[in-house]
Amino acid sequence: MSRMLQIVSLLALSLLIGCDGQQSAFAGAGPASSRIVFLTWLMFAGAAVITLFMAFLTWVAIWGPSSWRVKLSQEKGVIWGGIVFPVITLTVLLIYGFRLLDMDGALLKAENPVRFSVVGEQWWWRVFYLHEDGTHTESANELRFPVGRVIEIELTTADVIHSFWLPAYAGKVDMIPGRTNTLHFMADETGIVRGQCAEYCGGAHALMGFYAVAMTPEDYQDWLTRERGPALVNTEQPEGEQLFLANGCGGCHTVRGAGANGIIGPDLTHIGSRLSIGAGVLASKPENFARWIGEHQQLKPQNLMPPYDLLSEHERQALALYLSELE
Ligand code: CUA
Numbered sequence: 592m593s594r595m596l597q598i599v600s601l602l603a604l605s606l607l608i609g610c611d612g613q614q615s616a617f618a619g620a621g622p623a624s625s626r627i628v629f630l631t632w633l634m635f636a637g638a639a640v641i642t643l644f645m646a647f648l649t650w651v652a653i654w655g656p657s658s659w660r661v662k663l664s665q666e667k668g669v670i671w672g673g674i675v676f677p678v679i680t681l682t683v684l685l686i687y688g689f690r691l692l693d694m695d696g697a698l699l700k701a702e703n704p705v706r707f708s709v710v711g712e713q714w715w716w717r718v719f720y721l722h723e724d725g726t727h728t729e730s731a732n733e734l735r736f737p738v739g740r741v742i743e744i745e746l747t748t749a750d751v752i753h754s755f756w757l758p759a760y761a762g763k764v765d766m767i768p769g770r771t772n773t774l775h776f777m778a779d780e781t782g783i784v785r786g787q788c789a790e791y792c793g794g795a796h797a798l799m800g801f802y803a804v805a806m807t808p809e810d811y812q813d814w815l816t817r818e819r820g821p822a823l824v825n826t827e828q829p830e831g832e833q834l835f836l837a838n839g840c841g842g843c844h845t846v847r848g849a850g851a852n853g854i855i856g857p858d859l860t861h862i863g864s865r866l867s868i869g870a871g872v873l874a875s876k877p878e879n880f881a882r883w884i885g886e887h888q889q890l891k892p893q894n895l896m897p898p899y900d901l902l903s904e905h906e907r908q909a910l911a912l913y914l915s916e917l918e
Contacts, residue, residue, distance in 0.1 A: 821848025831913020
């Protein structure tokens with residue numbers, strides 16, 4: 592293999608590695624995202640063919656036989672290749688692209704979708720599960736839904752422009768002040784994927800992630816029943832909850848069933864059963880709760896939570912245990 596070829600294959604390989612995993616726009620785990628992936632590859636293939644052809648013409652223009660170069664310099668070539676061909680190709684592609692993406696209309700018209708409302712905040716996601724009886728359950732930084740059902744999410748923002756991006760299932764949709772945008776998608780299979788804010792929204796924008804869990808309808812119903820209920824508190828270890836309330840955590844955070852009703856920060860009622868802490872920053876493990884309480888300003892600079900360095904190591908551990916057990 593020539594050296595050039597080796598370098599090119601290495602580059603291509605390293606690019607492809609970035610396409611794998613939980614936050615990949617190439618996953619196509621539902622009908623909406625699968626169509627986007629198809630259109631992406633179609634356009635990539637078309638552009639690649641045209642680029643190669645243009646490279647060939649450039650070669651002809653510089654080094655090609657003189658008879659070819661004469662043909663290339665004729666006005667006909669400019670009219671057909673420079674005007675007619677691009678107009679026809681781009682028109683066909685535009686119409687085809689619109690038709691392909693318009694197929695999401697079926698998702699849009701679905702009766703009885705699973706409904707959510709998600710509010711973008713600097714730098715986390717306030718999530719509401721909207722129940723059929725008109726009530727809702729608040730959560731944060733995680734979405735769970737059943738496979739095979741149409742998901743409908745109302746997207747708004749509490750402050751600046753954010754962009755809700757769950758690449759495995761759908762394209763980006765902006766969250767714009769004073770506006771409600773709606774996103775529809777469906778998950779084909781169970782699994783865990785990651786989403787990310789896709790519009791620069793200030794300091795910790797890159798740390799505004801979330802997880803989405805597609806579950807079987809039965810698992811989802813069981814989970815939702817638990818999620819709607821209050822936190823199940825470990826009564827044998829009351830110290831954590833006492834610390835939580837005594838240090839004013841409840842002024843900003845809600846823990847349903849524990850007398851904490853703050854609405855400024857994320858709802859923590861079932862934080863222990865979520866996958867991440869701090870909007871996708873740390874995995875939800877007891878030691879990470881302690882780390883977050885002590886170092887959250889280093890882990891996620893400028894976040895609105897005040898530093899809690901007044902807590903002793905023992906208090907920090909007790910608080911972390913309490914939070915990690917809120918399931
Ligand atoms: Cu929110 Cu970027």
